[in-house]
Each structure stands twice: as structure tokens, then as C-alpha cells.
Amino acid sequence: MTGEALRSQDLRKVYTSRGAPPVVALAGVSMEVRRGERVALLGRNGAGKTTFLKIASTLLRPTSGTIEVFGFDVSRNPEKARPYIAVVPQEGKPFFHLTPREQVYTYLRARGIARETARARTEESLERMGLLEFADRLAITLSGGQRQRTMVATVIATEAPLLFLDEPSIGMDPFARRDVWASLRSLTQRGSTILLTTHYLDEADALSHRLYIVERGEVLVSGTAEDLKRSVGGTLKVAIPGGAREVERFRSFGSCVADGEHLSVIVAPERLGEIMELAVRSRLTATVGPVTLEEAFLRVVGRSINEE
Amino acid sequence: MKSSELPPLASVPFRGLGAFLWTEVLVQAHENLAMATSMIVQGVLLVFVVILAPGLIGIALVGAILFSMFAMGQRVLNEAAYIRIDHKANDLYLAGPLSPEAYFLGISLGILVVYLTPVVLLGVITAVVVPLSVEVAALLVGLAAVVWLFAASIGYVFSTFFRDNRAIWAYASLFFNVFGVLPPVFYPFARFPPALQPIALMMPPSAAAAIVQHALGATALTGAELALALGSLAVETVGAFLFAIFWARRSVRGD
Numbered sequence: 001m002t003g004e005a006l007r008s009q010d011l012r013k014v015y016t017s018r019g020a021p022p023v024v025a026l027a028g029v030s031m032e033v034r035r036g037e038r039v040a041l042l043g044r045n046g047a048g049k050t051t052f053l054k055i056a057s058t059l060l061r062p063t064s065g066t067i068e069v070f071g072f073d074v075s076r077n078p079e080k081a082r083p084y085i086a087v088v089p090q091e092g093k094p095f096f097h098l099t100p101r102e103q104v105y106t107y108l109r110a111r112g113i114a115r116e117t118a119r120a121r122t123e124e125s126l127e128r129m130g131l132l133e134f135a136d137r138l139a140i141t142l143s144g145g146q147r148q149r150t151m152v153a154t155v156i157a158t159e160a161p162l163l164f165l166d167e168p169s170i171g172m173d174p175f176a177r178r179d180v181w182a183s184l185r186s187l188t189q190r191g192s193t194i195l196l197t198t199h200y201l202d203e204a205d206a207l208s209h210r211l212y213i214v215e216r217g218e219v220l221v222s223g224t225a226e227d228l229k230r231s232v233g234g235t236l237k238v239a240i241p242g243g244a245r246e247v248e249r250f251r252s253f254g255s256c257v258a259d260g261e262h263l264s265v266i267v268a269p270e271r272l273g274e275i276m277e278l279a280v281r282s283r284l285t286a287t288v289g290p291v292t293l294e295e296a297f298l299r300v301v302g303r304s305i306n307e308e
Numbered sequence: 309m310k311s312s313e314l315p316p317l318a319s320v321p322f323r324g325l326g327a328f329l330w331t332e333v334l335v336q337a338h339e340n341l342a343m344a345t346s347m348i349v350q351g352v353l354l355v356f357v358v359i360l361a362p363g364l365i366g367i368a369l370v371g372a373i374l375f376s377m378f379a380m381g382q383r384v385l386n387e388a389a390y391i392r393i394d395h396k397a398n399d400l401y402l403a404g405p406l407s408p409e410a411y412f413l414g415i416s417l418g419i420l421v422v423y424l425t426p427v428v429l430l431g432v433i434t435a436v437v438v439p440l441s442v443e444v445a446a447l448l449v450g451l452a453a454v455v456w457l458f459a460a461s462i463g464y465v466f467s468t469f470f471r472d473n474r475a476i477w478a479y480a481s482l483f484f485n486v487f488g489v490l491p492p493v494f495y496p497f498a499r500f501p502p503a504l505q506p507i508a509l510m511m512p513p514s515a516a517a518a519i520v521q522h523a524l525g526a527t528a529l530t531g532a533e534l535a536l537a538l539g540s541l542a543v544e545t546v547g548a549f550l551f552a553i554f555w556a557r558r559s560v561r562g563d
Contacts, residue, residue, distance in 0.1 A: 109327035
């Protein structure tokens, strides 16, 4: 097992079906994930995140380009890469007629993990994901969030060298999401590498060492969350409801984004007093907060991450 | 554990079969109602035979055993498609060290283990009603296993073609009932239209039934007919099984 955890070069995927025009899902994606990193693929629905993850996890053939997992060519020798990976599929569900404890344990056994180790990891994983209370209830009786937690518990218990998680915290409450984040941080501290897709900007911000913003099958930008936020041109965001009408008066302070009647202005801290004064003089209310990935995403993609 | 400390793992055929089989047994065993209702078609047909032609009950019981094994293929089709489409279990399990052929056989054998209980009960009733010699009983068990292997293989392969469970229910039921009930499985081979008899001998459930009926002395097959039935069973079962193994490996990755 050599090389980076994952490296892709000019990876393309075009879906073709009879009677329909071809759909370009990946238009030449090159990226790398170093060992021990947590990397997020960030993008709107249909951006190509899941397609990339499916190819990387040996479940989909690429149209062209190369992709390697720990130095193994995933296109040519997927069976060599498989022992080193585990995946939480998008919208995957545990077996409804297994309990979370049975699900995690039998999955580990099916991966060839010894009984004692599998038992210990099952309990640890259930505890981390807050599932001990429900561990012996059939999954069919669990809520959607509890089922998703079971899926994540199943996969993190493998401690596989490379974990792929496709929207891992979807449907979870804020506490469960934080449990997932803590577990993933702990896994990378122990040597695993994580590539996840998400369209939760706070998740990408809180969790990833680096992130790639993907749109229409292309990587538009990559870097740390801090790099991306800095690229917006300021560190503070002033939100001015009803300010869109006065956008010209605020433009000199920094980049302005109007969303309906609402105006957001990115400003440097030294100009904060000035812009607040102008807002008051214009009889507008204004609130100040830190720049988030949302602004960075809007600047890079030109659309909100939730926009279809 | 650091990733660099992991031992190199080779891709091993049938790796993980035992554990995944056990997973499927647990899943299936929780569905008691499905197990109890797995004998409905056979039970209804046996009732008809008892009322309409009680002299044929022995043949019908043998047919019911063979049909039950064939119908397990329908369960493999339904289960494999359901856990792939609804649960994405194939993504979870196959993007890992579990071998694709172990996944296919795990589903098939798990269903067999759980649904064998009612078939064994049927076998006990058959042994009481029909005077089976040890040789004929062994032949019946062997042919039942062959019919199961054929049905499980084609069931798994077909399961990979569907994107919607609703379509599967209709086609699977039609396919398995037409090929398992219509040909001479529950009734004497000799009563099937002579022009269509070679076709029946090339279909695994009716070929197996004809061979057992011949062994019981209830049907007289010629040497050529016996050869056709045995040859078809062997070729089709081995072919279906090998193709299912190939297809299980091929279909891990989508296009």
C-alpha cells in the first residue's frame, strides 16, 4: 500500500442512455487526498460529488482519466483497493430486520474482522454515535436519523484506512451531527483518511482540513475553509434587511450580494463603524457576523448551495 | 490503528461468505410471516390435488418440494433487488473486502437456510405418504439442490437489471409461477402435451420432476428423454451458476 490515500487525474464520467443526450457528470476532475486528511467535496445537488465518490469507491466505471487509492489503480484493479476502503452510501439504510448492534457486528465480520475485535469495535462505535439506548431494537422501529447514525456507526467501526461518506449527517439532529464530527476527527487522529461529500457548509467548515468546491462536474476551487473565506475580501459580513434598494451606497465598502430585498456586504473590520453609521443614517437595521463558507461558495459558484 | 500497519489483503474468492450468510439468515429469520406464507401456492395446489385427483398426491408432493426450491430463486431476486435499490446494501458491502460472489451466495444461502424448514416438513409428509426408497429420496434431495442452485443463480442475475421494486414483484411472480407451476411439476409428465414434452425436459423444475417421477415408476421416460432431462439440468445449472458468479463480479461497478 503506497502513495497518497487518493489521487485522481483528469477524471471524466459521461452518462449515456439510449434516446437521451449524454450527461457530463465529471468533466476532468484532478484532486488528491493525503493520508490522515479529512477532505470535503462541496457542491450543489447534481454537481458530481456522488459520481466522484462512487468511482473512487470502486462502484462506478469512469469514462476516462485515472484514479488511484493507496497507489492501486481503481479503474483496472478495483479488487486491490477494496480491502482498504469503506463507504457510507448516499441514502443507504441498515437492514430493517437487524438491530444496530447486529448490523455493525455482522458487517465487521463480513469484512473479515476477528470476533473479539468486532465485538469491541461494535460497542465503541455504538457508544460514539449515541446508539447504545437503541442498540437492540430492530432498525425498522428507529427514526430516520437513528438509522443514519447506524449506517455511520457501521462504517466508522471498520477503521478502514480510507472512508468515503456521502452526505453522512443528512437527516440527523444537531447533537448527532456533532457526534459524527467527533468520531470522524478521532478516526483521522488514529490514521484513517476521510473523503466526504456534503452540502452542509457548516459541516465542511467544522470538519475538513481541505475542501474542493465542485460545480457542473468541475473543481472550481480548493483549499482550506479559512483560505476560501479570506478570498471573499473581508472577514465580516454585514447583513442589511431592505438594503438591496440602497446597494449603490454600500458598494464602496466591499463586495455586495443582494438577495431579494436583503443585502449582504463583506467588509474589513476597520470599516465596520463607517458602514454601520451609514446604515443608521439610511434608517436601516444592520447586523454583523463573521464571513462564512456560504459567502465563499456564493462568490465562487455564483449561486447558493441550496439552489437547484 | 494506523493505515500503514494494516496487513496487505488480497482479493480472495468467497471471502466473507460465512459472515454475510449469517447476516442474511438473521435478516430473514426476523420475517416469520414470510416464512409461514412461503408454502401458500404449494399448499393450495396440494389441496386441489387431494380433492380432484387424490391418487396423484405422491407426485404432487414431490412436485411441491421441487417447486419450493425453485421459488427460492424468486426470493433471491426480490431480496437482492430490494437491498440494492432500497438499502444500497450492495454499495455498503461491495465497496470493501467482501467478495462479490460471497455477496451473491450469502443472500442465496441465507434464504435457503431459513426457508428450508417448511420444505423439510413437506419432505417428512412426502416420506409418510409416498414409499420412497433411500435411492429415490437421495435423488430427490440432489435434484432439489440443483433446482435451487439454478433458480438462485438466475434470480440474482435478474435482480441486477431492475431499478424499481414494483416492476420486480410483477415479473418475478409471473416468471417463477409460469415456469414452476404450468409445466409438469405438480402433475404427471405423461399428461403434458407430447409436442411440448421436450421443452418441459429442458426446464429445470419440470426436468427434475420428470426424473423423480421416472424413478418412482410413475412416468416412463425413454433413454433419450432421460438424457435430455439430465443433460439440460446439468448444463443449465452449471451455466447459470458460473454466469451468476461472473455477473456478480461484473455488476459491482455500474456503467
